[in-house]
Amino acid sequence: MLRAYRSSEVAAAERPLIEAGVPLMERASFAVSTAVARELKARGHRVAGSRILVLAGGGNNGGDALYAGAYLARRGAIVDVACPAGNVHEGGYAAAIDAGCRTVADDELATAARAAGVWIDGLAGIGLRPPLRDPLASVVAMLETERATSPDEPIVVAVDCPTGIGVDDGGVSGPVLRATVTVALAVAKPGLLAPPASRFCGRVEVVDIGLSVPGLPAVAALGGSDVADVLRVPDATDHKYTRGVVLLGTGSAEYPGAAVLTAGGALGGGAGMVRLDSPDVASLVLRTYPEVVTGMGRAQATVIGSGVPATDVDRLRGPLDRALAENYPVVVDAGALSLLKDGYEDLPSTAVLTPHAGELAELLSARGEGLTRSDIEAAPIRAVRLAATVTGATIVLKGGTDVIAGPDGPVYAQPARSHWRATAGAGDVYAGLLGALLAGAGEDLARAGRGYGQPALLAAAASWLHAEAAHSDGPIRAGQIAERLPAAIAQALRG
């Protein structure tokens, strides 16, 4: 699991170590130099003879970059050092010069940037309060133009974070120096995991510098082994009912395929049984999935709304109210979200809403919170937190990175592995899959009651599996994502 902590929490954890003389900057800069060497090696280059540009701001982030430049110069790299902020970390600068680095004047920076195969971004780290001001804003804009027009893209190694991102809120409010790899010191930061800032980070590597941050992370991203920990694996005592029954109120005469796709998601996600309560589309679903049982009956999780137009959602009130009354999890997707615009004031966290940004904007505005779709896309962490607080429910904001929050606990940010996933029906598969994971835990969730963080964790696990199943180098259909879910589960369990 990648755990991200806010800059104030990192700074507070760092303070006693620095006072005790623990050489954090030495460790951080060594880790950065190692990451640079590894990037060069991966492209068939050696450190010795490589041209490297250190971009150093006036704070400790610049210090890290300068000491890293010194290490690399000692290994034979040709290292240029640019300090465009007007001030510089003195110890780092002295070390760099001592190791043979060359200082680049401001008017030589573009030429030095073009000549270098690697840029080390130490302009600003967790001390940055965005948006970036001049002169750094102009420097970053110039470097981005340089990169866009250069025939050989440089490897950009960001120290702690790409300069310019909203480290704590994941926002992007001005120029950002896009990274190839971000070397996160000690822990990740929210902006490294959550969009839109995370889109500027490249690969995120967290390096151990002997600093741990206490408490729950603000944002987390599950990996395969975390998913394995929350999956319910059947044993010799299980049968179809104990594994979890998913009831689907999905699909309609207008959108019949959504019922097929949610059923595929639920079956592929390991439901013990899938029941379908959508008579209009039952024969179509049975043709693809004869395993599905039609009609009402007991279920440990309910999925409603995928492929159900607003004109037809009233029939879903019954299954929704029943799930809420019995405290069983319910996934409220697509058309069924419109039911929540009126009433349903205080939902439990076992109600999991799966809007895309447009649907979330509508839901929030019905609840008196005037956020537009673009406000939500610009600040998804804030939007899901707000929606979870206002509704009481667990929110899955679907997109290139799924951003998930319950009324308490961390926000989860689960990235797609391939953007070919953005295809019609992929969300239906997700809803069914999530139904299966919730059904597996349904009895426990029903007993645990309100405010319980597990639904968000299960939704994050569903996002990981969905991303894995949708991983593709070319176009993929939603039905194929459903078919690949069993392999994704097997992969998580293999570790």
Ligand SMILES: NC(=O)C1=CN([C@@H]2O[C@H](COP(=O)(O)OP(=O)(O)OC[C@H]3O[C@@H](n4cnc5c(N)ncnc54)[C@H](OP(=O)(O)O)[C@@H]3O)[C@@H](O)[C@H]2O)[C@@H](O)CC1
């Ligand atoms: N945590 C750890 O474990 C360790 C942390 N370490 C490192 O310390 C870093 C944090 O260092 P930090 O606190 O000195 O701040 P930093 O990121 O260099 O930024 C401050 C500079 O940015 C500037 N600046 C600010 N806002 C700006 C704006 N809008 N536009 C333009 N400029 C702006 C600000 O200028 P000022 O506002 O003061 O004029 C100042 O010059 C951290 O990310 C990591 O790399 C490691 O060395 C050791 C272990």
Ligand SMILES: Nc1ncnc2c1ncn2[C@@H]1O[C@H](COP(=O)(O)OP(=O)(O)O)[C@@H](O)[C@H]1O
């Ligand atoms: N840019 C993107 N890259 C990868 N996945 C995406 C992107 N945008 C959306 N997705 C995913 O595609 C799915 C789309 O769901 P949704 O909008 O509900 O579509 P539908 O209703 O057609 O199924 C979601 O699982 C979402 O996470």
Ligand SMILES: [K+]
């Ligand atoms: K940086």
